[in-house]
Amino acid sequence: MLLAPDTPRQSRRIWLQQAAGLSALSLISPWARATASSSQALILCYHRFADTVADSMTVRKTTFTDHIKAITESGAHVIPLADLVAFRQGKLKQLPPRAVVITVDDGHRSVIEVMAPMVRQTRWPITLFIYPSAISNASYAMRWEHLQQLQATGQYNIQSHTYWHPNLVKERKQQSPAEFERFARNQLKRSKAVLEQRMGKPVSYLAWPFGMFDEGLMEMAASEGYQASLALENKACTASDPMQALPRHLMVDALGGQRLRQLIDSAFSTGA
Ligand SMILES: [Zn+2]
Structure with a gap:
């Protein structure tokens, strides 16, 4: 370590900059100092958990164990989605x-059967995006009692994933404008x-099914x-992302603990 850092975070940043071969000048520039404050977040999107990979949206228990370790060791602070929204609204x-x-879509049984016991001790706040027609x-x-059980722990927050998970962009192409307006509003309204x-x-809060949305739908969700x-977009969420399309990183089994650690490190190495 060339410089004595004030905080572990600073230490990590300095180390990263050194590792990236940046000049010593950048370490003391106003720009570099500005990056010490965090104004962005990394939103993770999970679906299902199991011993083996049954489909592309399943993360194995061993992989998820590595993810928990990576998040913990990275020095990340897992915050409620509500805090990020409040920050974006200027209320925080x-x-x-x-x-x-951390978000988990679809309300699969493995959320309560596999994931919940694994994260219980972390006390991390987790948002579940649910489409009620399946519950x-x-x-x-x-089942509804499972969701109530999870909510009662105080660790889980239940939010909307529309009523029955249609691909709204596809539906718009197949319906008349008036039909689609009724259909999409009903999906958003009824689920809520x-x-x-x-x-x-x-x-x-709403998670777009399949990550599919358009400008009209964004306005409709707000209204x-x-x-x-x-949404689903593999990048960190920054101040320039629209409120009705905050990007989430899709978590798949091929993305191991080491890769998640790299994602966290790179999302915050340049600040913003
Ligand atoms: Zn979904």
Whole structure:
């Protein structure tokens, strides 16, 4: 270590800059100093968990164990999605360094059967995006009592993934404008209403099914009372990302612990 750092975070940054071969000048420039504050977050998107990879959206338990270790050892702070939204709305002054948000889509049974016991001790806040038509209905999905059980732990927050998970961009092409307007509004409205009624908590966030959305849908989500909507785009979430399309990094089994650690390190090495 060439310089005595004030904080472990600074130490990491300096080390990264040295590793990247940056000049000593950049370490003391105003630009470099500005990067010490964290104004972005890395949002992770999981789906299913199992012993083996049954499909492209399944992360194996061994991989997820490596992810937990990578997040912990990276010095990341796992924050509630609500904090990131509040920060973006100017209601929260700052984010902790290396802010990571964890989300899990679709309400698969493996969320309560496999994932929940693995993250219980971390106490990390986790947002579940649920499409209510599957709950207590589809064999692969959780039941309402499972969601209530998870919510009661205080660790989980239940939010909307539309009512039955349509590809809204595809539907727009197949329906008349008036039909689509009714259909899409119903998907956004009904999901929010059912989840609020079942869970007894406000639903303010939406995850676009398949990560598919367009400008019109973004406006519609805002008008239906969603403060933020989440997309799928493998990048960190910065101040320039629109509130109705916050990017999330898709977590797949091929992305191991080491790769996740690199993602966290690179997302925060340049600050912003
Ligand atoms: Zn989904």
